[in-house]
Amino acid sequence: MTTTRSKGAADTEALGAEVAAPLEPGDLVLVTGELGAGKTTFVRGACHALGVDGPVVSPTFSTGRSYRTRAGIAVSHLDLYRLGDMGSEEEGLLDDYLTPDAVAFVEWPAVAAQELPEPAVRVVLRHAGGDNRDVSVEWAGGRADENPRTLIG
């Protein structure tokens, strides 16, 4: 696990871009942190690096958003903050977004801890005073940050 100090939203977007580099279709990225910690900011940086054009905004009121990169790769962005205990309906919803062909980012994953598959990488953002955040990145076993860049082109 590596922890990096972010001094502002641009730093957090850049960290998102770094984490995006080795991602492959089917990979799940869990993004944890308190309100306003910068989860969506991190995902925005990752999505833009993957080649998603246009705005990447919080899906809080729609649970999930689907994007395509310029190269045609599917990208899912979920925010489970408003999800209560998972019912079968919500489980189906996860299945719609967490497909083998999509790179998926999930904010507030704890809500669905039981239902989510093993992530490729876990990201935790912590407030560290003012605009500072500590951003921890933990790749699943056998996968490291130096993996070849696959989707970015």
Ligand SMILES: Nc1ncnc2c1ncn2[C@@H]1O[C@H](COP(=O)(O)OP(=O)(O)OP(=O)(O)O)[C@@H](O)[C@H]1O
């Ligand atoms: N170092 C930083 N990293 C990320 N965001 C920062 C930082 N410093 C200040 N900010 C600001 O904090 C806010 C973070 O908002 P963001 O929506 O990314 O958080 P979030 O964790 O997704 O919140 P929520 O829990 O509501 O989903 C933004 O307004 C951003 O500009």
Ligand SMILES: [Mg+2]
């Ligand atoms: Mg958010």
